[in-house]
Amino acid sequence: MAMHRNKTMIGIGIAVICYLLGPFVLSDYMLYLINLAAIATIGAVGLNILTGYTGLIAMANGAFIGVGAYTAAVLYTKLGVPFLLTIPIAGLMTAVVGMIFGIPALRLRGFYLAMSTLAAQILLMFVFNNWTSITSGERGIFLSPPNLFGISLVGDRGFFFLTVGIAALGMLLSHNLFKTDTGRAFIAIRDRDIAANIIGVDIFKYKLTSFAISSFYAGVAGALFGFYMTYVSPEAFGLNVSIDYIAMIIVGGLGNLWGGLLGAVFVVILPEFVDKVIEFVGQFIPMEYTFAAFRQLVFGLLIIIFLVWEPKGLTEILRRLFCWLKAKIFSPRSEVESLE
Amino acid sequence: MIKRISVVVMIVALSIFVFSGMGLAKAKQEIPIGIIGVFTGMDTDVNGMSYGTRDYFEWYNDKFGGIKGYPIKCIMLDGKNSIPDEVKNFKRLVSVEKAVLINGWGTGGTKALKDQVNKVVKIPYLSESLAIEVIDPVNCPYNFVLGPSYEGQIEIGMVWAKMQGAKTYAILHNDIEYGRGTTKNVIKAGLADKLGLEVLGTVEYPWHLTDCTAQLLRIKKMNPDYVYIQDSATNCTTILRDAAKVGFPASKLIADCWNFNPIIPETLGKDAEGFKPIMLFPDYGSDIPLMKEILEYAATHKIEKKDQNYVRGWTEGKLIVESIKRVIEKSNGKLPKTAQFRKMIRDEMEALENFDVGGSVPPVTYADHQGTSSAMIGEVRDGKFVSISDWIDIRKVREELNKK
Numbered sequence: 001m002a003m004h005r006n007k008t009m010i011g012i013g014i015a016v017i018c019y020l021l022g023p024f025v026l027s028d029y030m031l032y033l034i035n036l037a038a039i040a041t042i043g044a045v046g047l048n049i050l051t052g053y054t055g056l057i058a059m060a061n062g063a064f065i066g067v068g069a070y071t072a073a074v075l076y077t078k079l080g081v082p083f084l085l086t087i088p089i090a091g092l093m094t095a096v097v098g099m100i101f102g103i104p105a106l107r108l109r110g111f112y113l114a115m116s117t118l119a120a121q122i123l124l125m126f127v128f129n130n131w132t133s134i135t136s137g138e139r140g141i142f143l144s145p146p147n148l149f150g151i152s153l154v155g156d157r158g159f160f161f162l163t164v165g166i167a168a169l170g171m172l173l174s175h176n177l178f179k180t181d182t183g184r185a186f187i188a189i190r191d192r193d194i195a196a197n198i199i200g201v202d203i204f205k206y207k208l209t210s211f212a213i214s215s216f217y218a219g220v221a222g223a224l225f226g227f228y229m230t231y232v233s234p235e236a237f238g239l240n241v242s243i244d245y246i247a248m249i250i251v252g253g254l255g256n257l258w259g260g261l262l263g264a265v266f267v268v269i270l271p272e273f274v275d276k277v278i279e280f281v282g283q284f285i286p287m288e289y290t291f292a293a294f295r296q297l298v299f300g301l302l303i304i305i306f307l308v309w310e311p312k313g314l315t316e317i318l319r320r321l322f323c324w325l326k327a328k329i330f331s332p333r334s335e336v337e338s339l340e
Numbered sequence: 341m342i343k344r345i346s347v348v349v350m351i352v353a354l355s356i357f358v359f360s361g362m363g364l365a366k367a368k369q370e371i372p373i374g375i376i377g378v379f380t381g382m383d384t385d386v387n388g389m390s391y392g393t394r395d396y397f398e399w400y401n402d403k404f405g406g407i408k409g410y411p412i413k414c415i416m417l418d419g420k421n422s423i424p425d426e427v428k429n430f431k432r433l434v435s436v437e438k439a440v441l442i443n444g445w446g447t448g449g450t451k452a453l454k455d456q457v458n459k460v461v462k463i464p465y466l467s468e469s470l471a472i473e474v475i476d477p478v479n480c481p482y483n484f485v486l487g488p489s490y491e492g493q494i495e496i497g498m499v500w501a502k503m504q505g506a507k508t509y510a511i512l513h514n515d516i517e518y519g520r521g522t523t524k525n526v527i528k529a530g531l532a533d534k535l536g537l538e539v540l541g542t543v544e545y546p547w548h549l550t551d552c553t554a555q556l557l558r559i560k561k562m563n564p565d566y567v568y569i570q571d572s573a574t575n576c577t578t579i580l581r582d583a584a585k586v587g588f589p590a591s592k593l594i595a596d597c598w599n600f601n602p603i604i605p606e607t608l609g610k611d612a613e614g615f616k617p618i619m620l621f622p623d624y625g626s627d628i629p630l631m632k633e634i635l636e637y638a639a640t641h642k643i644e645k646k647d648q649n650y651v652r653g654w655t656e657g658k659l660i661v662e663s664i665k666r667v668i669e670k671s672n673g674k675l676p677k678t679a680q681f682r683k684m685i686r687d688e689m690e691a692l693e694n695f696d697v698g699g700s701v702p703p704v705t706y707a708d709h710q711g712t713s714s715a716m717i718g719e720v721r722d723g724k725f726v727s728i729s730d731w732i733d734i735r736k737v738r739e740e741l742n743k744k
Contacts, residue, residue: 154455
């Protein structure tokens with residue numbers, strides 16, 4: 001027990017050191033990728049609560065992130081609300097919107113639920129494009145770089161501390177959620193909603209709560225995204241974004257806290273990884289830019305591979321890898337080896 | 341055994357990724373220039389611009405050994421016409437590749453990077469966008485474009501129509517900012533009134549257009565002398581198809597520069613005959629001095645896209661190289677430090693005056709960061725685009741009308 005606690009403390013210590021020193025060591029490009037991955041982690045953790053833990057498939061995460069981004073942008077630019085306050089307010093607003101779209105969806109399941117959330121995605125995109133008095137339509141909303149306790153958050157370094165910090169907080173809250181009755185109710189609904197209902201779990205209430213929490217996370221991610229990009233426009237919140245988030249939680253691992261983080265990192269980093277490998281190989285084998293589509297092919301193939309061969313996602317692969325490493329490195333020698 | 345090989349391959353690949361991301365120093369002095377193009381997703385049909393610029397740099401390196409002896413290192417990345425990808429590529433070009441200038445892509449990315457380009461990094465950014473919001477030498481001193489804005493193109497269409505004796509005009513546009521916002525700006529500017537042209541109306545249609553019959557019947561009822569379509573080739577193809585259906589002649593339809601696209605005559609055949617897109621650049625193969633350089637390059641290299649966008653890209657390459665050449669000359673043949681280099685390139689680009697680019701556009705003066713406000717009118721004849729007007733400089737037209 002003490003050894004386990006020591007290992008945890010060492011792990012946390014290393015993470016804190018990386019968090020404090022990382023921005024001064026890494027390039028802006030790497031920091032940008034990490035910031036994007038952190039923002040995506042927040043959205044993916046939220047979606048995992050809804051889909052992975054409660055079993056409700058949703059195809060509107062992109063649009064909910066847009067609601068958060070626009071809410072923060074409007075509050076900051078038109079109402080002068082301080083930057084830090086816009087983030088939780090954006091989360092709350094998105095939670096309300098999520099609940100509004102969740103209510104009619106709660107009687108539905110599976111394919112029909114997916115379609116109703118897809119309708120939410122399309123509807124919200126229509127609002128972003130056409131409610132020009134609030135959203136400025138295609139023209140978009142510019143945000144000046146925000147200040148945090150007097151420090152201007154221009155550039156990637158400042159945002160690193162904010163996005164990674166909020167992502168870590170979001171994961172911690174999610175972890176604690178599933179130690180509560182609410183979290184256990186979500187899991188019960190996912191596993192057997194009829195049985196859960198019979199034993200007294202209020203299905204309607206908890207499904208709606210799950211929608212609200214998931215949307216809150218999406219709203220916070222959207223607000224951070226808007227401030228980080230300093231520009232909010234509809235094209236950043238389309239159906240492709242919703243599909244990316246579903247890919248994140250599938251690849252990361254449905255119903256697992258770390259699934260959101262791993263999936264987000266994978267989806268953000270993989271295209272860069274493939275690009276770099278192609279560029280490196282391109283130095284030796286001539287490659288035209290028709291291979292630009294190669295990365296999307298790889299991306300799609302990997303998702304299919306995960307769905308077929310490892311439906312539990314990266315978390316399960318890493319768990320097995322750690323077990324194997326532990327067995328190889330830390331296990332006692334066999335009797336035969338010790339005799340030799 | 342297979343597992344060990346897989347682990348080794350993964351470690352090697354990860355190392356490539358990590359170390360290239362950390363940006364190790366390069367021994368040879370080169371001039372890094374970034375290009376953010378589109379090679380996947382929407383707009384790939386016009387990505388000849390990026391290839392043109394890249395090929396110009398390669399041609400220049402081969403012919404002259406670089407700019408004053410310093411080879412150009414061109415880093416071309418895929419922005420996928422997506423703002424986060426364009427921003428990501430920008431970060432890489434700036435912080436890892438240490439690019440001294442970036443040839444960017446669309447309006448969305450250019451606007452999103454406005455603060456980074458002009459206040460944080462301060463790097464000259466020549467984008468392919470023609471939206472008026474990115475042309476602001478005072479507030480966006482590092483942003484450059486090449487060509488008249490979309491509003492300017494509509495007005496060029498009006499001027500040409502007036503030259504043909506037209507009295508009435510209409511505008512057909514999509515319902516996004518590109519269509520609706522641009523049209524609103526043009527109506528507000530009021531050039532039509534000064535020209536003595538009556539704008540009978542503006543008709544809107546949904547951006548994801550599948551059928552334009554209803555809108556074209558309204559246009560037909562108005563009976564304008566000319567109609568300007570503020571949209572790109574995909575929707576324009578639908579409009580021309582439906583115009584033929586309702587009996588509205590294609591010869592009365594003028595459209596913006598993105599419709600100077602071979603897809604239109606190839607898809608529509610005789611229904612496109614007489615259609616008039618704005619021509620910002622001559623077509624590939626035109627009899628201009630610049631084309632001789634392109635053909636010289638084409639003799640030993642493959643040209644990805646033989647169209648006017650390629651000519652545009654080649655022209656932009658010339659402007660970039662000329663600006664950098666002047667910086668090196670002023671620096672006694674040495675390359676300044678990156679931040680200073682970027683600022684000096686910006687200053688030299690802005691100082692370009694009546695610079696001859698080889699006939700692809702009138703001599704370029706970059707004081708307004710637009711380079712040129714001129715365009716020609718093209719027409720589809722026998723399935724090919726031909727120019728049917730001289731250069732119309734909308735800036736000069738506005739100045740003359742304002743004097744009256």
